Amino acid sequence: MAHFTVIGLGRFGITASLELIHLGHTVTGIDSSEKLAEHYADELTHTVICDATDERALKELNLTQSDGVLVAIGEDMQASLLTTLHLKNIGVKQLWVKANNKAHHSILAKLGVSRIVHPEEEMGVRVAQALNYPMVNDYISIGHGYYVVEIKLIDDLDNITLRKLLGDKIHAVETLLVKRAHELYSKPHEAFKVRAGDSLLLCGTRAVLKSLAPRLV
Structure with a gap:
């Protein structure tokens, strides 16, 4: 059993979180929305209300102890990039980030993120292959x-x-x-x-x- 942290509890983030729970792992879900954090409090191991663009706030969460951190922030590319930069600065090694477009991907790659996820594109490819x-x-x-x-x-x-x-x-x-x-x-x-x-x-x-x-x- 491993422990993962998912930042951003939108549709993609919560789906990944619940699947990790189903696979027997523990998950801390982080979101700036109090409503979302409270909504999923009973389904995830822990939920935290936090502005992930605040590096000091992230440091307090001891995220380097997680086996992996997934940045699943939706359409706010600036928030995603700031969060990613802070996570790199505080020493998170296993870092996965959702990219929304090619520009987002390019910047993430420049930041040294090796695990960049394109959920919509990847699902589109899978559907096309299945058809x-x-x-x-x-x-x-x-x-x-x-x-x-x-x-x-x-x-x-x-x-x-x-x-x-x-x-x-x-x-x-x-x-x-x-x-x-x-x-x-x-x-x-x-x-x-x-x-x-x-x-x-x-x-x-x-x-x-x-x-x-x-x-x-």
């Missing part, structure tokens, strides 16, 4: 052009080997896992027979995974 590749349940980029995708097999893809399913891409894609009901098969052999409804975890480049799409629908 374009309906067989993909989820995906994650692991860098250098490689992705891990979760694919659920349709009824037509039943009782066939991985070699037949993946064809000439069998050596260009790594089959990490097959999930069948409550059973897991780790790194199955190419002769392994998949069944309709199986979930496959595949790893490969975007181009290779994209070329597989017509076989999976």
Whole structure:
């Protein structure tokens, strides 16, 4: 269990906070709005009413002891940047900041923030990917052009080997896992027979995974 601090309890901030709570962590929520802080007092571990643009006020909260701090301030870019600068000054290491636009992102990068979040853009990309590749349940980029995708097999893809399913891409894609009901098969052999409804975890480049799409629908 870890402890996190979320600054800004708008829609994005509270969603992140509640999910961290659900995952078993503790969360301190900070907002300048007394109404918001009081509203979520029973759902978060702690809530604090604080003007995060005041560096002295932030110092009193001992935020360097948090395992991570998320600046989730909404449209007020100036408040977000001032808060971020103060957090850097007081020594917060694990710092995540929500960026509202490209200019915001650029300034955050100049401040040395390595974890810059674009929730609307990232969700937009995910929705577009889901529309374009309906067989993909989820995906994650692991860098250098490689992705891990979760694919659920349709009824037509039943009782066939991985070699037949993946064809000439069998050596260009790594089959990490097959999930069948409550059973897991780790790194199955190419002769392994998949069944309709199986979930496959595949790893490969975007181009290779994209070329597989017509076989999976």
